[in-house]
Amino acid sequence: MSSPAIAIEHVSFNWPSGASVLSDCSLTVAPGEFCMLLGNNGSGKSTLLRLLAGLLIRQAGRIETSGPVGFVFQNPDHQLVMPTVGADVAFGLVKEKLTVKQVRRRVEEALSAVNLLRFQRRPIYALSGGQKQRVAIAGAIAQHCEILLLDEPTALLDPDSQLDLVRQVQSLVKSRGLTALWVTHRLAELDYCDRAFLLEKGAVSDSGNPQRLKHKLQQP
Incomplete structure (x- = not known):
């Protein structure tokens, strides 16, 4: 059995105020999997993704990723910084010291x-x-990221665009051998992932078949 692409073991995180966000949280995602992370507001979903991306530092536990990580924010305007599509995708490549031809190809x-x-x-x-969300994803692909972290990327989209984006990510994961962890609260999006995790009070309370979790969460 191959090593996981994402491994989170007994991770805890508190804000400086002392408020606990994550407590003994553990999950793994296999290479090539498209997984979704569900939970109510305040359950720690976005915080967990930011820990994975290195935007926050955990206080306890272990986090490992098997390759370069790309992060897609809920609001793409928070990460698209250049005036045109091509320039924005190229912007993330500056640190790699590539030739103009190599940048153009990427x-x-x-x-x-x-x-x-x-x-x-x-x-x-x-x-x-x-x-805009697809441009943000293209930026991660251009940097040869192997793991995509997507923080409620459909939150600001209309219903048709929501499903278009989730289908696009599903297709990218399967066609390019990527791994993705997608935060959502839309149960319809579970139809497109391989596995799902339910986060409650800062820890994974259930995981497995997306349709089983969808049915569970639809119950009154």
């Missing part, structure tokens, strides 16, 4: 993966919410 490959190559010169402000 950008075109990443935009093709999310079906936005024809939008390469399009201003960011002219995109829809769903297109």
Whole structure:
């Protein structure tokens, strides 16, 4: 059995005020899996993703990832910083000291993966919410991230765009051998993932078949 792409063991996190967010939280995601993380507001979902991305530091426990990690925020306007689509995807490659030709190839490959190559010169402000999220995902692909962390990426989208985005990520995970952990509170999105985790009071209270969890959460 291969090592997990994401391993979280007995992780705890408190805010400086002392308020506990995560307490003895554990989960694993296998390479190539598309998993979803559910839970009520305040259950610790977003905090857990930020710990995985290195945006926060845990106080206890162990976190390991098997490859480079890309993070997609709930609001893409918080991470798209350049004026055009192509420039924004290229921006994340600056630290790699690539040639202009290498950057161009990476950008075109990443935009093709999310079906936005024809939008390469399009201003960011002219995109829809769903297109902006796909640009953010393209940025992670261009950096050759193997693990995608998506924090309620459909929260600001209309219903049709929500399902379009989740299908796109499902397709990317399966076609490119990526691993993804997607935070959501929309039960309809569970139809597209391999496994799901339910987070309650800062720990995983249930996990497994997405349809079983969906049925459980639909009960009055």
